[in-house]
Amino acid sequence: MIGTWVSILPPLIAIVMVLATKRVLLSLGSGILTAALLVASFAPVETVKHLWSALTVSFWADGELNTYNIFIMVFVLFLGIITAFVSLSGGSRAFADWAVRHIKTRRGAKLLTVFLGLLIFVDDYFNSLAVGQVSRPITDKHRISRAKLAYFIDSTSAPICVVSPISSWGAFLIGQLALILGTTTAVNYSPLSAFLMMAPMNFYVIATLAMVFFFAWTNIDFFTMKKHEEIAQKTGQLFDPEKEIPGQLKEDFPEHNYGRVLDLVAPILTLVAVTLGMMVWTGYRATQSLNIWAIFENTDVPLSLVTGGLIGTLLAAILYIAQMGRNETASYRLVGKALSTGVKAMMPAILILLLAWSLTYLIDILETGPFLSTVVEKSNIPVNFLPVIMFILAGLMAFSTGTSWGSFGILLPIAGTIMINAAPELLLPALSAVLAGAVFGDHCSPISDTTILSSTGAGSNHIDHVATQLPYALIAAAIASFGYIILGLTGSVWVGLIGVILSIVVLFTIWTVKSRRQIELTT
Template sequence: MVSGIEAGWMSVVPALVAISLAWSTRDAQIGLFIGVVVAGMVYGALNPASVGVPADLITAGPEILEVAPQGDGDPWSVGLGGVLLGFVFGLKAVPEIIATAPLFGPWYVENVLLAIFAIGGMIGLMIRSGAIQGVLEALSERVDDAADAEKAAFLAGIAVHIDDYFNCLVVGSMMRPLTDRFNVSRAKLAYYVDSAGSPAARLAFYSTWGAAMVGFIGGGLENAASRGSLPAGMSEFVVDGEAVTGAIWPLFFNTLFTGFYSWVALGLAALVAWQIAPNFLEMGEEESRARAGEGVIGEDADPMISEEMDSYQVYEGANPNWVNFAVPILTMIVVGLGAMFWRASPVVYVVGKSGTELLALGSWQLILPPTGPWSFNIGGVRLGVASISALALAFIMYRLQGNVPSLKDGTDATLVGFKGILLAAVILMFASSIQNAVSLLGIGAFITETFGDIPAFIVPVAVFATTSFVSFSDGSSWSTYGIMFPIAIPLAFATGANLPLVLGAVFSGGIFGDHTSPISDTTVLASSTSGSDHMVHVRSQIPYALISAGVAALLFLVLGLVLPESFRVIPY
């Protein structure tokens, strides 16, 4: 059974291999698959005992490295023979790395995998029943040209910003027929979908993200307290070794102002949509070809949507109506958000400072003393339940209307949708496996050792750059936050850097990777629902992301110089 080790610089090798191959081959599946294989082989080379190398062979030959486990435990020495055999035997670890990836955990299965297929099936039904055709006809009355279509795509993403997965799954599917009609490239649509995904969801403090971010900050404060670096003035933030959730919320609200990458990325996307900022490099090539009527994707492109689904036809007896699109989507929104206020949801209890706090990431309950107690719950957006409810409603509604001629036709349409979204699920599986691998190899310890004492004014920009590197390497903002907050918060206390600015740097760096990495789940979803070639989307989006990151880095550097340690927007 695989367990965490501290692999040093080799912890980033699998992600770098995956990203490099995906970039050079223009095939995300190949890059990700080989990256997972490399992860298993690196793990086996460093920990040959765990992959079945006999004990007497592990130390065979000259000793070439010493490996320590994550957490407590004695390090072990590995000889040349052990490394070579472990490298080969490490293939045995690959299935376990995949099987234990976050994507196969209960939350991900319910809220990502099931949601992907349910929404894919619903898209198939919407195409067949004329629901999407109805949306296209309704929007066409208000959209006169490609510029209007781009604005509509950007605004749709902003409107559906409650959750990044929800945004990516819905907006691309909804807007693709409209942008296709006006010859807007699929890469441009994917850029709008992706830019209004994680960057906007990060600012939605009333969603799943808000409670989760408070939890991540709490973990960092607990780590600082365990190291003895928590300032005396913040002693109420950690009691008996556990973070006090109620005290952390004001600290989190400060980061809404210092999450510079989200604000800049959204602002730049708006400038592009309103034709103020130009189409850079590959985006310019994609848009020039599309505007010339030569296709919204290139001839050699590999769009992340099946050709069968992309060319699926409306039933000739259907009555196209935008209402048939709106009802299932609204159902999904109501059910998904309704879970946030359902008392049966797992909660984080937030009470007065003299009360007891219990932490359960993904939701929270607030009890307001002294005139109450009043209470309400905000739970996680349950995409699985919401999307399956919407799929069932759509199937029944379209069949009763006669827009789907038979049960068999409706089932076939649903299956077309399932097949159309399958590629995204495969890439997500491998992307999640890479994320799992770099965590097992101890990327957090590597970052901690690499960055030692640095001046306080450099801390925010250094934390932003480091977090960006980690999130680009592992493709996940949330896993990066789990790595970086326990590092960045004690670092801020130790150096005297402004805490809200450092927290904003962590949040911003995590969003950068989530927004740009070819192994990011939301980047994959943006490509798939927009029908874009995944690597074309990644390459065409990178210049905009780098501009946003550059502006954010400059802000972190300048404000790191001018803001005193005590500065905060909201008192805490």
């Protein structure tokens, strides 16, 4: 069963159940149980052992603490506590009032979120949660649905990270390129120059970011997203209160007028500054080099995140405690309440992450990714269609496994080997297609950790986020596929890029004209 078509059943079951039942934990649990049964060949005792290993691997792996996953979870908890203290101190209210005075339109609120998503490009986890913390008070005031906010966060975080050399993603990918390019003399690019050259070949990122700006600038929406936006604008209901909302505070704190914008901005800026500083420091400590690429290739992202989260949390608590001399509602009892409320708010996200990681662990044992890649290796596909095939395969792999990095690790060497031997001139386009496809699959997958964290950062129901983003991701993927087909047939990156840009322009024109006609009909 390992490495065969059966290996795709667990992620398929989990994804189908998520979409059918809307119950994430139940669906992930079903996928985990199916995977454990397959790994154990349906032996009861072995199945229980594999279930236990999958559920504990996020805490203990290879005979030691799994600090990577533990630190990510602790950072998520810190974000919940910061949110609680910022709300308790009145910082969220003060910042929202300030934002309404200075950002007077829904367009401005949406564009601010998009620009923040592009500016915080060092890490996708960090991006997803930090942008949500800053943008949520503003988008809430302007009646922008949480699903729309989650879309903006998710569709800027991974896309900007995958083309930015100064990021945790860029460093990892440059290292992967070094291994691939070091095996051939057919090309003479350095890993960094190859990475930079691949950026304009990432057609999915280009299409996705163009769509993000389009939907931020206009009031046009489609499919399920349109329903969420209409409800938000007409009623002020930003999310369905009957659904689980990760990151949403469930306790009411005393209202007062002592909050300042500083009470929100200072903890978040401190979190950002400390995290960035720690990323540079841990990278330097590992390499003893001042080379920025080497630093980001060896940085310890989880340790940096948890350190930034700790310092930001302490500052948020200190700013609240400092109010006790002038704020009659402030008390140490509420400090404890903020701690417990912040943790409770993030527990749904933590549970989803734990189960998603457990499923990924078992899928890795089943060799789902290698099976999908072997299908392509054994197929006699014309070389000109390999870029688009790599894009689709990477999308399927990331969608099934919930990890874009896992897809990178498996498919980049395979794509490199195939293209070096068959068509070296299409090496970089094929590698870029892998990156594009992996981000696409990650955007569509309800078991993706970055998708989960985008829901958490936005305070959106996870399934609502997946359902509203999926059609937009598919449209961007269709445009990207068209571009890779043109690229493969012409052998020209620029012709493929022009095809993508023209497709985007035509699509936006059609949407705009259609929207104007609908407005004219209603008026």
